[in-house]
Amino acid sequence: MEFYRETVINASINDAWEILGNQYTTAYKWASGLKYSEGQGSPVFEGANCSNRACDTTSLGAIKEEIKVFDPQNYILSYEVIEGFPFFVKLGQNTWQLTKEGNQTKVSMKLEMQTKGWVGKLMSPMMRMQMGGILTNAIEDFRHYVETGKPSPRKAKEIAKYANKAA
Numbered sequence: 001m002e003f004y005r006e007t008v009i010n011a012s013i014n015d016a017w018e019i020l021g022n023q024y025t026t027a028y029k030w031a032s033g034l035k036y037s038e039g040q041g042s043p044v045f046e047g048a049n050c051s052n053r054a055c056d057t058t059s060l061g062a063i064k065e066e067i068k069v070f071d072p073q074n075y076i077l078s079y080e081v082i083e084g085f086p087f088f089v090k091l092g093q094n095t096w097q098l099t100k101e102g103n104q105t106k107v108s109m110k111l112e113m114q115t116k117g118w119v120g121k122l123m124s125p126m127m128r129m130q131m132g133g134i135l136t137n138a139i140e141d142f143r144h145y146v147e148t149g150k151p152s153p154r155k156a157k158e159i160a161k162y163a164n165k166a167a
Contacts (some may be wrong), residue, residue, distance in 0.1 A: 001128055003111040005139040011146045013100045016107065017075050019146055020096055024067075024077065025053055030145035032137050032155045033058050035162055045070035053079065058158070059130070060084055068093065075099070088120035089113065089127070105146075109139055 009016055019030065025039035034057055039050030048070040055063050063084030069076050075098035085092055091114040099106040111131060115124050137154060144152035151159060 001111075001113045001115075001124065001131075003109075003113075003131055003135050005109045005135050007107050007139050007143050008101060009105045009107055009143050009146050010103075011105055012103065013075060013098050013105045016098050016105045016146050017072060020098065020142070021047070021070065021072055021075070021077050022049075024048070024070075025050060027053070028055070030141050030151055030155060032141050032152065032158050033134055040064075043070075047072045052082075057084075059134070069095070086123070088115050088117055088123055090116040090120070107139060107142065109135060111135055 023029075025037060028034040028037040034055055037053055037055040039052070040054055041051035043049060044051045045067060048067055051067055053065045053067075055065065057063060061084060063081050065079040066082045067077070067079050069078035071077075076095065078093060078095040080094075081089075081092040091112060094109065094111045097108045099108070113127065113131065115121065115127065141152045141155050144150070145155075150156070
């Protein structure tokens with residue numbers, strides 16, 4: 001399965017990369033569906049501040065991602081989920097690319113997923129629906145955060161919900 005999402009952000013490519021690449025470890029601040037994220041491991045790529053990201057998600061629980069590409073010159077970030085996906089998911093790799101368009105930035109996201117076995121075939125339609133929504137939300141949340149410096153209304157609602165549960 002492959003999923004594509006694109007949007008145009010009313011911000012510079014450097015501002016967008018600052019949040020996407022340089023602040024990779026703190027995606028929980030803007031991405032709905034992430035309760036928390038933190039960097040782990042020594043960096044493998046120049047400019048990166050870690051090699052992995054551990055995330056606590058609202059739908060999948062704890063996952064761990066490994067950076068596969070960190071390219072600040074070409075504004076490309078790619079990471080693969082290496083722990084936490086259901087047993088029938090063989091691969092989940094997400095690639096973000098930023099492209100300068102005048103004073104704006106085009107954001108492209110491509111998720112590649114592979115399932116395995118008969119359970120994977122059976123679950124593929126549900127995974128397609130679930131992941132499609134997650135990716136749409138993620139790119140919209142990212143655009144809102146880069147443009148305003150604040151979480152999207154969806155993310156703000158999620159933050160309030162989990163703050164109330166913790167209290």
